[in-house]
Amino acid sequence: MDQVGLVRKVLNGEAEVEVRRISGCGENCKGCGGGCNVPSHVVILPNNINAEVGDFVEIQGETKNILKYTMIIYMIPFAFLIIGISLSMKILKNMSISSYEPLSFFIGLIFLAFGYLVVKFIDKKVGKKEENIIKMTRII
Template identity: 60%
Template sequence: MEQVGFVKKVNGEKVEVAVKRISACGDNCKSCGGACNKPAHIVNLPNTVNAKVGDYVEIKGKTKNILKYAMIVYMIPFIMLLVGIVISMEVLKKLQIANYEMISFLIGLIFLGGSYFIVKKIDKIIEKKEEDTMEILRIL
């Protein structure tokens, strides 16, 4: 996945690059009508091409790492939902509670909500490793 970014700052061996987010409508606002005003995403990357402030650079996302992080973001909530439902069904069934299916589903939703905090914690760890997911290919 290649994108174009604008170098905003040079901090020693790293550069601060503003990358415009890609919209679902393909940036064709006439056909969309959503008037989405997307702010740029700021990333700090190693300055491997000796870029200067004001340069446009081509950035490439490392597919392997992006897929790994996407799996984390989608699978942890799904697994937590299933774990919450299955465990609570077994416990509530043994306690002979009526409507244990509905209660188990609600407990699964609580587990799903709790997974937000786990994903947020992992996101903070990944944020520190931003250069592992993206690299600057060249100056445009």
């Protein structure tokens, strides 16, 4: 995956880069009839190429790593939600609690929050690695 970004800030060896997201229709608004209001996304990357504010930079990342990281971000909380709802429904139903379904939903939300904490922990661990998922490769 290659994209171009604009460096907005440089601080302590890191650069804040604004990257324009790619729309689902390939930015051919005549073809899909949608508005294609595609917002920008801001990422903080190590400034290993000494980019300065206002520079356009090329950003590269391996698609495999990006997809793997995306699966982690979305699937872990979802799995925690499903596990929380399923387990609590089974336990509360066996305890003969009459309103076990809404209670199971709320317990599932608690599990979901815990899943986000797990993702945050994984994100910090991945962020400490020397090899990042995406990095700036050159100034354009």
